[in-house]
Amino acid sequence: xxxxxxxxxxxxxxxxxxxxxxxxxxxxxxxxxxxxxxxxxxxxxxxxxxxxxxxxxxxxxxxxxxxxxxxxxxxxxxxxxxxxxxxxxxxxxxxxxxxxxxxxxxxxxxxxxxxxxxxxxxxxxxxxxxxxxxxxxxxxxxxxxxxxxxxxxxxxxxxxxxxxxxxxxxxxxxxxxxxxxxxxxxxxxxxxxxxxxxxxxxxxxxxxxxxxxxxxxxxxxxxxxxxxxxxxxxxxxxxxxxxxxxxxxxxxxxxxxxxxxxxxxxxxxxxxxxxxxx
Amino acid sequence: xxxxxxxxxxxxxxxxxxxxxxxxxxxxxxxxxxxxxxxxxxxxxxxxxxxxxxxxxxxxxxxxxxxxxxxxxxxxxxxxxxxxxxxxxxxxxxxxxxxxxxxxxxxxxxxxxxxxxxxxxxxxxxxxxxxxxxxxxxxxxxxxxxxxxxxxxxxxxxxxxxxxxxxxxxxxxxxxxxxxxxxxxxxxxxxxxxxxxxxxxxxxxxxxxxxxxxxxxxxxxxxxxxxxxxxxxxxxxxxxxxxxxxxxxxxxxxxxxxxxxxxxxxxxxxxxxxxxxx
Numbered sequence: 001x002x003x004x005x006x007x008x009x010x011x012x013x014x015x016x017x018x019x020x021x022x023x024x025x026x027x028x029x030x031x032x033x034x035x036x037x038x039x040x041x042x043x044x045x046x047x048x049x050x051x052x053x054x055x056x057x058x059x060x061x062x063x064x065x066x067x068x069x070x071x072x073x074x075x076x077x078x079x080x081x082x083x084x085x086x087x088x089x090x091x092x093x094x095x096x097x098x099x100x101x102x103x104x105x106x107x108x109x110x111x112x113x114x115x116x117x118x119x120x121x122x123x124x125x126x127x128x129x130x131x132x133x134x135x136x137x138x139x140x141x142x143x144x145x146x147x148x149x150x151x152x153x154x155x156x157x158x159x160x161x162x163x164x165x166x167x168x169x170x171x172x173x174x175x176x177x178x179x180x181x182x183x184x185x186x187x188x189x190x191x192x193x194x195x196x197x198x199x200x201x202x203x204x205x206x207x208x209x210x211x212x213x214x215x216x217x218x219x220x221x222x223x224x225x226x227x228x229x230x231x232x233x234x235x236x237x238x239x240x241x242x243x244x245x246x247x248x249x250x251x252x253x254x255x256x257x258x259x260x261x262x263x264x265x266x267x268x269x270x271x272x273x274x275x276x277x278x
Numbered sequence: 279x280x281x282x283x284x285x286x287x288x289x290x291x292x293x294x295x296x297x298x299x300x301x302x303x304x305x306x307x308x309x310x311x312x313x314x315x316x317x318x319x320x321x322x323x324x325x326x327x328x329x330x331x332x333x334x335x336x337x338x339x340x341x342x343x344x345x346x347x348x349x350x351x352x353x354x355x356x357x358x359x360x361x362x363x364x365x366x367x368x369x370x371x372x373x374x375x376x377x378x379x380x381x382x383x384x385x386x387x388x389x390x391x392x393x394x395x396x397x398x399x400x401x402x403x404x405x406x407x408x409x410x411x412x413x414x415x416x417x418x419x420x421x422x423x424x425x426x427x428x429x430x431x432x433x434x435x436x437x438x439x440x441x442x443x444x445x446x447x448x449x450x451x452x453x454x455x456x457x458x459x460x461x462x463x464x465x466x467x468x469x470x471x472x473x474x475x476x477x478x479x480x481x482x483x484x485x486x487x488x489x490x491x492x493x494x495x496x497x498x499x500x501x502x503x504x505x506x507x508x509x510x511x512x513x514x515x516x517x518x519x520x521x522x523x524x525x526x527x528x529x530x531x532x533x534x535x536x537x538x539x540x541x542x543x544x545x546x547x548x549x550x551x552x553x554x555x556x
Contacts, residue, residue: 101404101405101406117400118397118400118401118404118406119396119397119400120400121400121403121404122395122396122397122398122399122400122401122403123396123400125399125400125403125444126379126396126399127379128379128396151463152463152464152465154464154465160451160452166403166448166451169447169451169459170444170448173438173444173447173459173461174438176461176463177463178458178459178460178461178463178464178465178467178470179457179458179459180456180457180458180459180470181447181451181456181457181458181459182456183451183454183456185429185430185454185455185456186430186432186456187430187432187456189456191469191473192456192458192470195469
């Protein structure tokens with residue numbers, strides 16, 4: 001069965017628009033975009049149009065790729081301090097010369113919709129965060145919608161990046177799943193993936209996961225990219241990690257790319273903004 | 279080959295005693311002990327005698343099991359503020375009615391030798407901590423001593439507790455290992471453990487890991503207990519998770535219990551104190 005991420009996202013937007021109306025203040029999401037990467041610009045535009053659907057204002061703050069860490073930190077501090085910005089996110093990856101975590105730490109926890117500052121991650125990894133990292137919230141939403149119980153399931157997580165692999169591995173383990181973290185250094189991922197009830201992938205390598213690797217009836221969540229800090233790779237197109245045509249024949253549930261988990265991640269960013277603004 | 283944890287710990291104590299001498303101030307480690315659990319008292323005494331070997335003063339602050347979260351929090355704040363205490367630890371588990379993380383959060387990062395406050399964990403999980411959680415530091419020390427490269431290795435981690443499983447899983451994944459997190463909800467741990475080059479266990483179930491489960495030549499680090507917050511279980515004796523007699527015949531490297539990784543964990547607590555006091 002195909003997971004229709006756009007439909008799920010639209011349901012979330014409708015629900016959020018209701019909640020936003022009931023708030024006594026307008027909400028605005030601020031996005032920080034550094035450099036001229038057309039892929040990143042595309043992501044920001046997707047977030048902007050999603051925000052409109054949810055009745056949330058949106059502002060993009062753009063800076064040249066040549067900006068220094070210190071200059072950018074100062075700007076993010078200013079943007080975060082501005083009362084009009086209810087939430088702030090930094091589009092990743094930043095250029096390689098920038099100290100990414102130092103920039104992310106400039107966002108205070110109450111505006112950190114991506115749950116990426118050191119403080120927010122501390123709250124998340126001690127299970128005390130009010131909101132979840134958007135990738136985790138998206139997976140949780142899908143599982144809830146399809147009645148999937150995580151406890152006791154075998155999960156294979158591909159990649160251990162900041163946005164997908166790291167937070168999702170922790171969350172799955174915390175829910176009582178058996179979690180295998182597979183990276184580019186894994187010599188033979190097959191035994192892990194063949195025993196996996198649930199496969200989550202956030203790597204950015206098309207056809208990394210092929211049909212003969214996947215157990216019949218498995219659940220596949222394909223983030224398809226991990227915009228890893230400092231990876232320096234251009235984000236040119238949205239592509240999945242899974243050989244979709246073949247794998248989708250064998251599995252019980254799968255997210256396509258595009259239109260799968262991506263729109264739900266964006267909806268989760270907005271949901272976090274509304275949660276933090278309660 | 280048997281890992282002689284006491285010998286490694288003694289080497290660390292000697293090195294620390296040298297470093298402590300060179301500091302211009304005396305160091306003191308404060309331990310907070312709640313309730314009358316003889317197992318916990320034993321752990322505190324082991325830390326005290328270790329501190330003596332390293333030339334570090336030690337003070338135990340004792341409170342009855344009936345103390346409330348608010349009262350204990352106030353006490354830990356006071357203990358942490360006292361300039362004479364260079365480092366502070368809370369012996370875990372606390373009684374079940376106490377909000378453990380809230381207590382741990384009362385220790386400021388610069389005195390948090392166990393790396394357990396929300397802030398310290400945020401630093402650790404973003405790879406920005408000056409020190410490592412003692413269990414991680416102990417594993418790192420063993421691997422360094424025996425020339426073991428983690429990258430590309432298959433690791434099975436038993437348990438996902440605050441002190442052992444959670445921090446070690448993250449650290450191993452960050453080093454490029456393939457990590458499988460196995461918990462009490464895992465239906466069949468055998469495939470994971472049979473493919474494991476490195477097994478780390480922090481559960482507290484004697485004979486959980488038996489010889490036929492372990493691959494020939496594997497490396498086994500047996501923490502043997504995870505004094506999980508709020509588990510309420512008495513810590514009566516130090517026991518391992520591994521059927522030592524049988525398993526030790528098959529493996530290339532193993533830590534016995536007692537005298538294995540335990541003393542190195544305690545030495546790592548003191549090492550963290552010295553690092554933070556530089």
